[in-house]
Amino acid sequence: MQIEAGKFYRTRDGRKVGPIEVTRAITNYGQFHDEDRKRFWDEYGRVYGASCEVIGDLIAEWTDEPTEDKPKTWGEMTRLEQGEILVDDHNGEPIEAFVHGDFWEEKKNGFPYFPNKSYRVRKEPVREAVTLSFREANSKPGDWYAPVRPPTHRITFYTIDGKPDCASITMAKLAEVR
Numbered sequence: 001m002q003i004e005a006g007k008f009y010r011t012r013d014g015r016k017v018g019p020i021e022v023t024r025a026i027t028n029y030g031q032f033h034d035e036d037r038k039r040f041w042d043e044y045g046r047v048y049g050a051s052c053e054v055i056g057d058l059i060a061e062w063t064d065e066p067t068e069d070k071p072k073t074w075g076e077m078t079r080l081e082q083g084e085i086l087v088d089d090h091n092g093e094p095i096e097a098f099v100h101g102d103f104w105e106e107k108k109n110g111f112p113y114f115p116n117k118s119y120r121v122r123k124e125p126v127r128e129a130v131t132l133s134f135r136e137a138n139s140k141p142g143d144w145y146a147p148v149r150p151p152t153h154r155i156t157f158y159t160i161d162g163k164p165d166c167a168s169i170t171m172a173k174l175a176e177v178r
Helices: 079-090
Strands: 009-011 059-063 095-099 105-107 118-119 126-134 153-160 163-173
Touching: 079 095, 079 118
Parallel strands: none
Antiparallel strands: 009 059, 095 105, 095 118, 126 153, 153 163
16 A cells, blocks of 8 residues: 555554645654654555554555444435335335434435435334343342352343343242252
8 A cells, every 4th residue: 555645544453544744854754644743654554663563554545434323315325225215115114314413213204305314214123131130148138149059039121222221120039949
């Protein structure tokens, strides 16, 4: 890879640096540097003066990829991506619009698609049960510990998209096993 002035690059540890500038004077620090002149690289992106690979090496040109934080707009989507949303909309699937760059909101049926807005088919939440079993200690009330003998109590709750649903918490006393 050849480093070019004015571009942004990804470091080996995933950071974005740049825009890269060319050192005008002959220095002992390297030919390319960041805006603050705190980091220097040679023409191949290696940290200047390093004798081996280090986390600050430039490994690729930076590309801003859409993420869940910054979803693609309708205008950025391919015709295939747009078509999938239109078919789901036609079939009555709930479509969401990214509102004010903050949150997803269900789109009203028949609402037009704008090129600068983001849309998606509403995802079904992932609901998973979590069960914890434990034994009540005999020493004093409220003193709980991991089960060495059969458990005496069970707590069950659900997570929705990985977050606990506090309204679903239940606790049950199990039959005593002697």
